[in-house]
Structures are given as C-alpha cells and as structure tokens.
Amino acid sequence: MSAFPIVLLIFLMSKSNAMPSHKALPLCAFLVYLIMLFPFAQDPVEVDATVVNGLLKSFTPILIIAGAIFLFRTLEVTGSLKIIKAELNQISDNPVAQLMIIGWAFAFLLEGASGFGTPAAIAAPILVGLGYPPLKVAILMLIMNSVPVSFGAVGTPTWFGFSGVDLNTSEQLLIGFRSAVLHGIMGFIIPLIALKQILSWRTIKENLLYIQLSLLCTLLPYVLIARIDYEFPSLIAGSVGMLASLILAKYNVGLKDTKVNAPENTSLNGATEADTNNYTFPTSTKLRVKNIVRASFPIWGTLLLLIITRVPQLGLSTLLTSTSPAVNFPLWVLGEFSVSASLVLSLNGILGTGENWQHALLYVPSILPFLVISVFSMIWSGGTLSLFSGTLKYTYQRMRLPSLALFGALILVSLMMMGGETSAVNHIGKALAQVSGNSWGLLAPFLGALGSFFSGSATISNLTFGAIQNSIALNLGLDKYTILALQSVGGSLGNMVCINNIVAVCTVLGLEKSEGKILRETVLPMCFYGLAAGLLALVLF
Known part of the structure; x- marks a missing residue:
C-alpha cells in the first residue's frame, strides 16, 4: 500500500499516452489521502492538517519557479539574451564549451550558492535561449x-541534513569528505552521459580534453575544500570551474579547431522575434563593455545577491530567516498565523494539531533575487510599466497548470512522510534494508534517492533517512560514516528523478506532457550513479 501510489504515478506519467502531471499528481495525492485514512488508519484531523501543510509548502517551489520564469522573460524582452549569446559565441562557438560553461560550471556555482532548484531554473533557459x-x-x-x-x-544538505544524527564537527567533515570523493570520481563520468543527450559520442570524443580539464578544475577544488569545510565546496569549486572553463574555451584548449555545428536558434516558450527586440544596445567598441555588463546584469546580479544572502558569515541569511519580532493573527480553526519583521510567514498548530508551516519570503529565492533583479534590469534597460505588467501576466499564464501539479506533489509527499516511524516512506526504506542485509552499502544511495524523489530536496532526504541509515549501519555492523556518505550521495543523485525538479524544469522551459519522457531518460543514469557509488565506497572505504 505504501508503494502503490508511487508505482501508479510513474506508470501514468511514463506510459506512451502520458497523463499530464497537473492531473496525475493530484490524482495520486488523493489516493494516498484515502490510504492514510483507511489502511493506515491515521487520525482524520492529522491527515487533513498534513494536506493543509502540503498545500502551504507548495508555495515555495511555485514562487521559485515563477521568479525564474519572470527573470528569464526579462532577459528575452529586454534583448539581453541576444547580447549574452553573442558574447558567449565570441568566447567560443563550440557547443561543447557552451554546454560545459553554462550547463556544468555555472550550474555548479548556482547550486553551491542557492540550491532550491535554482540551477535548472536559470541555466536551462539560458541554454534554450542559445538554441x-x-x-x-x-x-x-x-x-x-x-x-x-x-x-x-552553502552545505545545507550536509550540516543541516544530518542534524538528526548525533555527530560532532569532525564526523560531519568525514561524511562530507567521503561523499565528495565519491562525487568527485563519478563527476568525470556523469557529465559525459549528460552531454550525450545533445551531442554525438564523436563530438564528445573530439573535445574530450577540454571536457576533462573543465571537470578537473571543478572537481579537484571540490574534494580538497570538502576535506576542511562542509559549507563551501560547491560554491568555491563552481567559481574556479567557471573561470577555468571560460579561459580554456577562450584559448581553444582541448577543443577541436573545426567548428562543431551549432544548434539552430530556438526561442523559449514560443517567444517571437518581436518579443526579444524591444530594446537595442549600441555595438560600438567604446560602449561594448558597458552593454555586456548591462545585458548580463540579470545573471551576475542574481548570483551576487544569492551569495550575499546565503553566506552565513555575512549575517544576512540569519536576518532574513529571523522569526522575531512577529505579529500574530489567530485564523480560527486553521491555526495561529504570524508575520515576522523579516517577512517570515508562519502557521502554527494547523487544525489544532502539531503541524506547523513556515516560509521565509525574503530568503527563498523568489522575490530576492529573481523579482528584484528583474525589475532593476527593466529599469536599467528603459523598460515601461506595460512591459512589467506583460511579463507578470506571461508568468501567471505559464504557472497555472504547473501550480496544480506542485499542489498535488507536495500533498502526496507530505502524506507519504507523515507518521514518523510508521510512515509510508519508512515502510519502503525498511523493506529495502531487509532485502539487502549485509549488502546494504549497495542500496544505501537508493534510499537517499528515494527521499529526494519524494521531497525534492537532498536536505529533507538526509533529515528523513539519516537516522535510519545510521541505525541500519550499526545493526549490520557497517561503517556508519560510509553509509551516511552514501545517503548524502543518494540524496544528490535523486535530484535527477525527483518530481518537483522535473515539473519545475518543464515549467520553466514550457514543456508539456514531457515529465514521463524525462523520467525515463534520467532514471538509468541515476541507477548507474547509485550502483557505482556503492561499489566505489566498498573499494575505497
């Protein structure tokens, strides 16, 4: 009964005549609702409170995706995307270089700074805009x-994700380092599988030296930093890798001299030529740098604001997530609603239960940085109020159906995880452990991936299954640090198949009924990654 709704969901979204996610996810969420009420015999009030909590939680991914669409639409209608494309082609018109710079290094940097699905939300539409x-x-x-x-x-899946396990700083560092080593080795293989989606093996082979140098410049600092810190490995490694990839491409290091046929230009979400020609930038040499800075402001401004608001040492992250002082508003049976000075919204005691919800409006990447940066970009480009309202209307239209999908996804996830030790997710996890026995190291990454598949977050996966993985390791006499490292790796690779991420990237790119196709293409790399990581851990640790 625990697994049935997930099997049904995958079937509905993967069959030849796939059911769209905005129908399949609410349908399966309703099925889980009935399963919680009857076979699981959960308290109806608790179940309803969990549904309300799931609905409220869905506003986090909805606002992030809407912000990303608004930002990229701004790039289109102000003509900034054309300037960025031209300048990237000035560095290199080789698709291998462009895919590695944007799809690998830039996304790596974005993940280190923000998480929350931001890399796909920003980097993916840039690549589509490039054709x-x-x-x-x-x-x-x-x-x-x-x-x-x-x-x-900034390391949240490691330092916060394993907060439910009794670990000191040195133990967290060890787990982080072992997971970085496993990622570091697999990081030389997985991007090749990703590139094969767009490029031929021949093209990849001809440009393999550039690819491996770009990967090395990212993965080496990634592993080295993880040995001494668990907050900044991805952020620093992404920065180094981005700079190195740009320099290597600029000087054509490891790239085939003959031009690889670039893809034809493809507009995002059906944008017309007129949509992207509202503004023109002077092209004289004297003004060129100014034009580049202005055109790329939505990207570098977003990245800068993400780093400023997330690096703990700067103090803004603490300020933006502060829950006090707050003003309280009783909402009758719904619970106690409060708004803090930092605009952290909370609803406590939902339906008189222990369910609580919280949303840091200025910390979750929606208003900051997406909306703020977009508005400043429009002003800088001489935009009008009608341009802003048109972009807002476009974003709303793009979000209508995906919002239904995300409402269903978060309700389904919340219901599957309710009940603690007796939750549906725990039943599935314990069944996997019973099947594997002493070979648990080979399945440990898949439990982590299962957590990400459900929740859309490696952090939540680690919070949910970290203690379970620790208990399994102790009961089977396995090294707990290795098992927890595999949990961390699994939570990461689960991002390939997680429902939230797939719906999000389809929404941003304007893809309809494509969730099942994407799931079919990503599940095999995910399985390969998980199995290889388990075998590597067996050999190395």
Whole structure:
C-alpha cells in the first residue's frame, strides 16, 4: 500500500499516452489521502492538517519557479539574451564549451550558492535561449546537477541534513569528505552521459580534453575544500570551474579547431522575434563593455545577491530567516498565523494539531533575487510599466497548470512522510534494508534517492533517512560514516528523478506532457550513479 501510489504515478506519467502531471499528481495525492485514512488508519484531523501543510509548502517551489520564469522573460524582452549569446559565441562557438560553461560550471556555482532548484531554473533557459532543444536541455540539466548537491545552498544538505544524527564537527567533515570523493570520481563520468543527450559520442570524443580539464578544475577544488569545510565546496569549486572553463574555451584548449555545428536558434516558450527586440544596445567598441555588463546584469546580479544572502558569515541569511519580532493573527480553526519583521510567514498548530508551516519570503529565492533583479534590469534597460505588467501576466499564464501539479506533489509527499516511524516512506526504506542485509552499502544511495524523489530536496532526504541509515549501519555492523556518505550521495543523485525538479524544469522551459519522457531518460543514469557509488565506497572505504 505504501508503494502503490508511487508505482501508479510513474506508470501514468511514463506510459506512451502520458497523463499530464497537473492531473496525475493530484490524482495520486488523493489516493494516498484515502490510504492514510483507511489502511493506515491515521487520525482524520492529522491527515487533513498534513494536506493543509502540503498545500502551504507548495508555495515555495511555485514562487521559485515563477521568479525564474519572470527573470528569464526579462532577459528575452529586454534583448539581453541576444547580447549574452553573442558574447558567449565570441568566447567560443563550440557547443561543447557552451554546454560545459553554462550547463556544468555555472550550474555548479548556482547550486553551491542557492540550491532550491535554482540551477535548472536559470541555466536551462539560458541554454534554450542559445538554441539548444528544450527537452534535451531539461534532461542534461537534471543529470548534470547531481554532483554539487551534497554541498548545495552553502552545505545545507550536509550540516543541516544530518542534524538528526548525533555527530560532532569532525564526523560531519568525514561524511562530507567521503561523499565528495565519491562525487568527485563519478563527476568525470556523469557529465559525459549528460552531454550525450545533445551531442554525438564523436563530438564528445573530439573535445574530450577540454571536457576533462573543465571537470578537473571543478572537481579537484571540490574534494580538497570538502576535506576542511562542509559549507563551501560547491560554491568555491563552481567559481574556479567557471573561470577555468571560460579561459580554456577562450584559448581553444582541448577543443577541436573545426567548428562543431551549432544548434539552430530556438526561442523559449514560443517567444517571437518581436518579443526579444524591444530594446537595442549600441555595438560600438567604446560602449561594448558597458552593454555586456548591462545585458548580463540579470545573471551576475542574481548570483551576487544569492551569495550575499546565503553566506552565513555575512549575517544576512540569519536576518532574513529571523522569526522575531512577529505579529500574530489567530485564523480560527486553521491555526495561529504570524508575520515576522523579516517577512517570515508562519502557521502554527494547523487544525489544532502539531503541524506547523513556515516560509521565509525574503530568503527563498523568489522575490530576492529573481523579482528584484528583474525589475532593476527593466529599469536599467528603459523598460515601461506595460512591459512589467506583460511579463507578470506571461508568468501567471505559464504557472497555472504547473501550480496544480506542485499542489498535488507536495500533498502526496507530505502524506507519504507523515507518521514518523510508521510512515509510508519508512515502510519502503525498511523493506529495502531487509532485502539487502549485509549488502546494504549497495542500496544505501537508493534510499537517499528515494527521499529526494519524494521531497525534492537532498536536505529533507538526509533529515528523513539519516537516522535510519545510521541505525541500519550499526545493526549490520557497517561503517556508519560510509553509509551516511552514501545517503548524502543518494540524496544528490535523486535530484535527477525527483518530481518537483522535473515539473519545475518543464515549467520553466514550457514543456508539456514531457515529465514521463524525462523520467525515463534520467532514471538509468541515476541507477548507474547509485550502483557505482556503492561499489566505489566498498573499494575505497
């Protein structure tokens, strides 16, 4: 009964005549609701409170995706995307270099700074704007954005994700380092699988030296930093890798001299030529640098604001997530609603239960940085109020059906995880452990991936299954640090197949009824990654 709704969901979204996610997810969520009420015999009030909590939680991914669509639409209608494309082609018109710079290094940096699905939300539409096919870009981004996730959002999946396990700082460092070593080795293979979505093996082979140098410049600092810190490996490694990839491409190091046929230009979400020609930038040499800075402001401004608001040492992250002082508003039976000075919204005691919800409006990447940066970009480009309202209307239209899918996804996830030790997710996890016995190391990554598949977050996966993985390791006499490292790796690679991420990237790229196709393409790389990581851990640790 625990597994049935997930099997049904995968079937509905993967069959030849696939059911769209905005129908399949609410349907399966309703099925889980009935299962919780009857076979699981959960308290009806608790179940209803969990549904309300799931609905409220869905506003986090909805606002992030809407912000990303708004930002990229701004790039289109202000003409900034054309300037960025021209300048990237000035560095290199080789598709291998462009895919590695944007799809690998830039996304790696974004993951280290923010997490929350930001890499796919920003990097994927840039690649589509450069002319690459949306469906292939979606698959590439989901596969690529697995290696950095263990240290995404300034290391949150590691330092916060394992907070439910009694670990000291040195033990957290050891787990982080072992997961980085596993990621570091697999990081030389997984991007090749991702590139194959768009490029031929011949093209990859001809440009393999550049690819491996770009990977090395990212993965080496990634592993080295993880030895001494568990907050900044992805952020620093992404920065180094981005700079190195740009320099290598600029000087044509490891790239085939003959031009690889670039893809035809493809507009995102059906944008017309007129949509992207509202503004023109002077092209004289004297003004060129100014034009580049202005055109790329939505990208570098977003990245800068993400780093400023997330690096704990700067103090803004603490300020933006502060829950006091707060003003309280009783909402009758719904619970106690409060708004803090930092605009942290909370609803406590939902339906008189222990269910609580919280949303940091200024910390979750929606208003900051997406909306703020977009508005400043429009002003800088001489935009009008009608341009802003048109972009807002476009974003709303793009979000209508995906919002239904995300409402269903978060309700389904919340219900599957309710009940603690007796939850549906725990039943599935314990069944896997019973089947594997002493070979648990080979299945440990898949439990982590299962957590990400459900929740859309490596952090939540580690919070949910970290203690279970620790208990399994102790009961079977396995090394707990290795098992927890495999949990971390699994939580990361689960991002390839997680429902939230697939719906999000399809929404941003304007793909309809493509979730099942994407899932079919990403599940095999995910399985390969998980099995290889388990075998590597067996050999190394």
